[in-house]
Amino acid sequence: MTDTALAFTLYGTTQADPAPRLLTAGKLTAQLAGGNLRAIAYDGVEVLRAISYLVRDRDWGTYDPALSNLTVRETGDGFTVAYTASCNGPDGSHLAIAATIEGTADGRLTFKGEALSATGFETNRCGFCILHPIVGVAGTPVAVEHVDGSIEDTKLPDLIDPWQPFKDMRAITHTALPGVSIECRMDGDTFEMEDQRNWSDASYKTYVRPLALPWPYRIPAGEAVTQQITLTITDSRTADTLRAPAGNTGVIRLTPGISSGTMxxxxxxxxxxxxxxxxxxxxxxxxxxxxxxxxxxxxxxxxxxxxxxxxxxxxxxxxxxxxxxxxxxxxxxxxxxxxxxxxxxxxxxxxxxxxxxxxxxxxxxxxxxxxxxxxxxxxxxxxxxxxxxxxxxxxxxxxxxxxxxxxxxxxxxxxxxxxxxxxxxxxxxxxxxxxxxxxxxxxxxxxxxxxxxxxxxxxxxxxxxxxxxxxxxxxxxxxxxxxxxxxxxxxxxxxxxxxxxxxxxxxxxxxxxxxxxxxxxxxxxxxxxxxxxxxxxxxxxxxxxxxxxxxxxxxGQKWQTVVTSEPGKVLAFQVETAAGRAIWIVNLSAEKQSVDTEQLGIPSAQTHLAPFERTCIVI
Missing domain, CATH: 3.20.20.80 (Glycosidases)
Known part of the structure; x- marks a missing residue:
C-alpha cells in the first residue's frame, strides 16, 4: 500500500497533520507545532499539555493563521523560536502576530506574542491559552496567584467544575512529580481558568480575557496587544531522590482490572x-x-x-x-x-x-x-x-x-x-x-x-x-x-x-x-x-x-476492565460471551504497537497492532 493510500485508509484524507518538531533544553522538552507548543515535559513527565497563541472568531471558531519568517535555533543549552503570523477577518480586516519562544536548560521557558492590526479586528479571544494535563493532576494541590498579588492555596477540581474554578489569575504553580514544582506566569492581561473536561478536552485551560467581559470585541487599529507566558521549573531533588529512568521495552503491558459490569x-x-x-x-x-x-x-x-x-x-x-x-x-x-x-x-x-x-x-x-x-x-x-x-x-x-x-x-x-x-x-x-x-x-x-x-x-x-x-x-x-x-x-x-x-x-x-x-x-x-x-x-x-x-x-454481556501500561496508546477490555472470553484491544496511535497479553491468559503472549487497529481475541 502506498503512503497516500495508507493515509486515506487511516484518516479518510491524504492531508496529514504536520509532524511536530522536538525542542530540547536540558531536561526540558517541547513539541513545536503550527507555531505553538505542546507536550511540554520535564525529565520525561508532561508538565503542560500546551501553550498556544489563539485567535477566535465571533462563533468561537479558531483561525488558522498563516506563518512566515519562522526561525528555530538550537544549542546544547536551549532553543529560540521566532515567527510572524497573520489572520484575515471576514470583513477584510487583518491581524498580524509576532511571536518569540525561548527555552533554557535551567528549566525556564518564555513565549511572547504581540498582536497588531492596521484595520481593527473583531474577535472573541486573542491571546494565550495554557493547558494543564488532567491524568495524575486532577484534584492535586495548586497555588494560584491573583492579579492583586494574593496567593490562594487550593486544588484543581476532581469532579468537573461547571464554571471557572479560578479567576483574576497572574500565575499558577503545581507539582509535576515529587520535588519538582511548575510555575506558569501570565503577563499582559487578566487570565482565568475553565475546566475543559466539560467539553471532553483532556485539560484545564487557562485563557486570556475574562468571559464576563463583552464578546465579540474589537482590537483597535494601531493598538498593540502584548502578552507573555513564563514557565519556571524548580527542581529541588537531590541525587538520592532522582527517579530512576523508566525502562522502555517498546511493549505495552495488559493486565486484568478489578472493575466489572454489564455492556x-x-x-x-x-x-x-x-x-x-x-x-x-x-x-x-x-x-x-x-x-x-x-x-x-x-x-x-x-x-x-x-x-x-x-x-x-x-x-x-x-x-x-x-x-x-x-x-x-x-x-x-x-x-x-x-x-x-x-x-x-x-x-x-x-x-x-x-x-x-x-x-x-x-x-x-x-x-x-x-x-x-x-x-x-x-x-x-x-x-x-x-x-x-x-x-x-x-x-x-x-x-x-x-x-x-x-x-x-x-x-x-x-x-x-x-x-x-x-x-x-x-x-x-x-x-x-x-x-x-x-x-x-x-x-x-x-x-x-x-x-x-x-x-x-x-x-x-x-x-x-x-x-x-x-x-x-x-x-x-x-x-x-x-x-x-x-x-x-x-x-x-x-x-x-x-x-x-x-x-x-x-x-x-x-x-x-x-x-x-x-x-x-x-x-x-x-x-x-x-x-x-x-x-x-x-x-x-x-x-x-x-x-x-x-x-x-x-x-448485555459481563465486562471486566483491562489495565494498560500506556493508556494513551492502547486501551482494552474483556467480555464474557457464549463463544468464550473476548478481549478487545485497540491501538489509538498512528504507530504500530506491540502488546504483551500474557497476564490475560492469551497463549500468544504478544500481539502486534497496526496503526488504529482494533482486534478481538476470543479464548
Whole structure:
C-alpha cells in the first residue's frame, strides 16, 4: 500500500497533520507545532499539555493563521523560536502576530506574542491559552496567584467544575512529580481558568480575557496587544531522590482490572433527513443489530408528520427499542406544543418506547457572564411531556454536551433516564487532541454519577463530526475535508481513525454503567454507511461499522476492565460471551504497537497492532 493510500485508509484524507518538531533544553522538552507548543515535559513527565497563541472568531471558531519568517535555533543549552503570523477577518480586516519562544536548560521557558492590526479586528479571544494535563493532576494541590498579588492555596477540581474554578489569575504553580514544582506566569492581561473536561478536552485551560467581559470585541487599529507566558521549573531533588529512568521495552503491558459490569445497549441515530437512506441501510445483510434506534425530531427545523411516517416504517423493521428525542420549541404553551407532536405521532402510527425532551434553546450554551435565555422551567417541560406521552419512558438532559448539562442541572426526580452527548472537536481538531479526549470521558461520567446518582444514564450521539454548535450560530462547513474544529463533516469519520476512536470511547465509559451508548448515526455524515460517491467507501460501510456492530453483539454481556501500561496508546477490555472470553484491544496511535497479553491468559503472549487497529481475541 502506498503512503497516500495508507493515509486515506487511516484518516479518510491524504492531508496529514504536520509532524511536530522536538525542542530540547536540558531536561526540558517541547513539541513545536503550527507555531505553538505542546507536550511540554520535564525529565520525561508532561508538565503542560500546551501553550498556544489563539485567535477566535465571533462563533468561537479558531483561525488558522498563516506563518512566515519562522526561525528555530538550537544549542546544547536551549532553543529560540521566532515567527510572524497573520489572520484575515471576514470583513477584510487583518491581524498580524509576532511571536518569540525561548527555552533554557535551567528549566525556564518564555513565549511572547504581540498582536497588531492596521484595520481593527473583531474577535472573541486573542491571546494565550495554557493547558494543564488532567491524568495524575486532577484534584492535586495548586497555588494560584491573583492579579492583586494574593496567593490562594487550593486544588484543581476532581469532579468537573461547571464554571471557572479560578479567576483574576497572574500565575499558577503545581507539582509535576515529587520535588519538582511548575510555575506558569501570565503577563499582559487578566487570565482565568475553565475546566475543559466539560467539553471532553483532556485539560484545564487557562485563557486570556475574562468571559464576563463583552464578546465579540474589537482590537483597535494601531493598538498593540502584548502578552507573555513564563514557565519556571524548580527542581529541588537531590541525587538520592532522582527517579530512576523508566525502562522502555517498546511493549505495552495488559493486565486484568478489578472493575466489572454489564455492556450497554448500542443505539443508532436516525434523522428525518436521513430516514429513507436509513431504511435502506437497515435492510442490508450486514446491518448492525443495534438495540436502540434514536429518532431525532425538531419542529423548528420543519420536521412534522412525514418524519413520523418514515420513523414508523423504520421501527417496523427493528427488533429492539426505539427512542424519540425532541427539541421542544417552547415558543407557545407547552401543552399545545407537546399535544401537537403527540397527535402527529398518532396520525403516523409511530409509538416510541421512550422519549427524551430538551428545550430547543438549551442546545445553545450560556457562557459565564451571559444572560440565560428565556425558557420555561424544566419541571414544567417534563410535566407537559408526561401528559402528552402517558405510559412512555421519559428522559431529560441535554441534546448538546455535558457542558450544558453540568451548567444547567436538570430536575431528574421524575425522569426515567438522563442523557447528553460529547464531541471531540470543540476546541481543537488535530489527531492527537481528538484521541486525548478519551482521557476526559471517565471524569465526565463520574461527574454525571455524582450529580444524578444511579438514574439510568444514556450517552450520545457522540461522533467526531459536530452535529450542532452550542457555542456559535452554526457548525463549520468543511468542503476541503480538513481537520477543522466544530466541523459538521470530518474526513476521519471515513477512516480507521474513527473506528479506533469509537472502540476507545466504549472502553473509556464502561465504568459509568450506561444503559445505552450511541456512537453514530446509521447513514449520512455521522453514519456507519457513507453516502453515494463519498471517497474511499463508495457508499458502503465505513470502518466504524465493524466496531459498532461488534459492540452491539456484546450488549448485555459481563465486562471486566483491562489495565494498560500506556493508556494513551492502547486501551482494552474483556467480555464474557457464549463463544468464550473476548478481549478487545485497540491501538489509538498512528504507530504500530506491540502488546504483551500474557497476564490475560492469551497463549500468544504478544500481539502486534497496526496503526488504529482494533482486534478481538476470543479464548
Amino acid at each position: 450497554p445497549a448500542i443505539g443508532l441515530l436516525i434523522t428525518p433527513e436521513e430516514a429513507r437512506a436509513s431504511l435502506a441501510a437497515l435492510q442490508q445483510p450486514d446491518a448492525p443489530k443495534a438495540q436502540d434506534l434514536l429518532f431525532h425530531f425538531d419542529p423548528t427545523a420543519g420536521h412534522g408528520t412525514q418524519a413520523f411516517r418514515d420513523f414508523a416504517e423504520i421501527a417496523a423493521l427493528h427488533n429492539g427499542t426505539t427512542t424519540l428525542e425532541i427539541a421542544v420549541p417552547c415558543q407557545r404553551p407547552l401543552d399545545t406544543e407537546m399535544q401537537e407532536i403527540a397527535a402527529q405521532m398518532r396520525a403516523a402510527n409511530f409509538t416510541p418506547g421512550a422519549i427524551m425532551v430538551c428545550p430547543s434553546v438549551d442546545r445553545q450554551s450560556t457562557p459565564p457572564g451571559s444572560k440565560w435565555p428565556d425558557c420555561p422551567p424544566l419541571e414544567n417541560v417534563y410535566a407537559a411531556a408526561s401528559r402528552a406521552f402517558p405510559g412512555i419512558r421519559l428522559g431529560g438532559g441535554m441534546l448538546s454536551y455535558f457542558t450544558e448539562l453540568n451548567r444547567k442541572r436538570v430536575p431528574a426526580g421524575n425522569l426515567d433516564f438522563v442523557s447528553h452527548c460529547t464531541n471531540p472537536i470543540v476546541h481543537a481538531a488535530d489527531d492527537i487532541s481528538v484521541m486525548q479526549t478519551l482521557e476526559a470521558l471517565p471524569f465526565i461520567t463520574r461527574s454525571v454519577r455524582a450529580i444524578y446518582g444511579n438514574i439510568p444514564y444514556r450517552l450520545g450521539p457522540s461522533t467526531i463530526p459536530m452535529r450542532q454548535n452550542p457555542y456559535g450560530s452554526r457548525t463549520m462547513d468543511n468542503p476541503q475535508g480538513g481537520r477543522i474544529p466544530m466541523a459538521n463533516r470530518d474526513p476521519r469519520h471515513n477512516g480507521r481513525f474513527a473506528a479506533a476512536f469509537a472502540a476507545g470511547y466504549a472502553a473509556s465509559v464502561l465504568d459509568a454503567g450506561l444503559e445505552t451508548l450511541t456512537l453514530s448515526a446509521l447513514t449520512g455524515p455521522f453514519g456507519l454507511y457513507a453516502g453515494k460517491g463519498e471517497p474511499a467507501v463508495e457508499g458502503g460501510p465505513r470502518p466504524l461499522h465493524e466496531v459498532v456492530k461488534g459492540l452491539a453483539q456484546l450488549a
